[in-house]
Amino acid sequence: MQRHVDNTQAGDGTEAEQDEAPLLAQQPSSRTGLCSARCGLALVLHISLFVAYALRVSLSIAIVAMTNSSHPHGWSGSAPHSSYPAFAQDGVIFPAQYTLWAKWAPPLERSRLMNIADAGCTFGTFFALLVAGIICQTLGWPFVFYIFGGVGCVWCLCWFLLVYEDPAHHPWISAREQEYIMSLLAHQQVERPKKAWTACAGDVRQERRHWLMFYSFQGSSHGHSLPLVAMAKSLPLWAITVACFCTDWLFYMLLTSMPTFMSNVLHFDLRENGLLSSLPYVGNGLGHILAGLLADFLLARRVLGTAAVRKLFSALGMLLPAIFLVAVPYIGCSSTVVVVLLTLALTIISMTGAGININHIDIAPRYAGFLLGITNTFGIVAGIIAPTAVGLLVSQDLQTGWRNAFFVSAALNLFGLIFYIAFGSGTIQDWAREDTAVQ
Known part of the structure; x- marks a missing residue:
């Protein structure tokens, strides 16, 4: 599958020349910066995920205060890290987000x-x-529910008012940005004759009708049967799945076990433990943003x-955290x-956000x-198994465990990386193409 796809995509040049060069040289530019609708969507999704995760973590902390009989209105000083397999709740949020980005994010701005x-x-x-x-x-702990829950309800209303399925249905997007996004995504889906991309200014309406038809097909394709057999045989998909499993193993192993390691091995007190355990979240968030900017810079240039x-x-x-x-x-x-x-391990692992x-x-x-639902399921399984495996190893001998x-986490990451480098791909697979959309 991998060899066939790469050969059919090679054409007259490399993958970079085949995919990125036409997009850069032949498409209209739209550099509206932070005022663009797609950047607005990124900000809205950022706030949405911020609220969703704040709700989840605040609930965990409130439960500790609720069940602490000696401090009914207080906090023990650390979050109940055993509750983090609760990340299974994200099974709905992230696939929905990726479905949106498939229709909103131009290839060179995706990261x-x-x-x-x-x-x-x-x-x-x-x-x-x-x-x-x-x-x-x-x-008191009841106000955690009132404050965070109230913010979540208000933001839910904002979500329905601000988010639209695709650029074709957005009421405030400029015609230039709409044309920019839709043309790039349509070109990514199907290889059109070169003369279609050299249309004169009078043919713009015809081109936009083609893109609208493309988006209409995108919206109606959800009712079509999934190519499950082709997906199961796809090595590039398996490469992502294996890499996600291995990466999530390391990530959630550290996330759930780091406070215990700091307490039992490094002998930090609760206050030091809570502060040091929260620092990687800041590094991870900043790392996501920087990695995305750098990845798009390399693609654009x-x-x-x-x-x-x-x-x-x-x-x-994957490699640096393993080291x-x-x-x-x-x-x-x-x-x-x-x-x-x-x-650093929990910070640098965020670079996979611009990768797998x-x-x-x-x-x-x-x-x-x-597809994200599939790979996320494997990640959830890794996140459940990893802390259990750590507990079994540590219970036998503290230092050796x-x-x-x-x-074990480092070895899994190395294996996942080798598998991904060997079989990963950056081109649309044959079973995922939209060739019939313009015929």
Whole structure:
């Protein structure tokens, strides 16, 4: 599958020349900056994910205060990290977001738009860790529900007023931006004759009718049967799935076990533990944004093709954290260095946001939401198994158990990276094409 797809896409040049060059050279530009509708959508999604994750984490903190009989209106000083498999609730949010971006994000802006939105997850978590505890201590735990729940209800109304399915149905988008987005996405889906892209100004209406027909087909394609057999045989899809499983194993292993490691091995108190455990959220959020900007810069300057960019950022986001984990057991008694390495591991892993996470839309924009649901399921399974495996290893011997836990996570990340580099792709797969949309 991989060889066939790459050969059919090669044409007269490399993948970068085939995909990015025509988009840059032959399409109208739209540089409306932060005032554009697509940037507005990224901001709305960022706030939505911020609110969703703040609600989830604040609920976890409020439950601790509710069940703490000795401090009925207080907070114990740390979030109940055992409740994080609760991330299964995200099974609806992220596929819906990817379905939107498949119709809104131009290929050369996809990384930064999606990563700006995704950064809301970690910033929302960090905000809730700081604010929810203060609310419990000063006002009492019921006000966590009143305040965060009220904000969620208000933002839900804003969501229905501000978000539209695609540029063709947005009432406030400029004609220039609408043409820019729709033409790039239509060109990505089907290879059209060169003469169609050299139409004179009088043919603009005809071109826009083609794009509107393309979007109409996109909207109606949800009722068609899914190519499940082709998906199951797709090595690029399996590459993303395996890499997501391995990455999420490391991510959730650190996320859920880092407070325990700091307490039992590094002997930090609760206040130090809570602060240090929350720092990676800030680094992870900033890393998402920076990685998205850098990935799109490399694509826009045609330094690398889509597949190369996705593999580069996946390599950085998977290999470096694995190296840091392997180094931790050999640091010795330097708790500061250990904390720095673990924080860097959780920060740098955000670079996969411009790699495997976005690759769903690269290979199958039509089914991006469905594919994310599949890979996210594997990630959830990894997030459930990883803390359990750590608990079993640590229960046998503290020092050796933690060392083995770090080594297993690093080895899985290395395996997932090798598999992704070998079989990953940056081009739309044959089973996901929209060739019939313009016939």
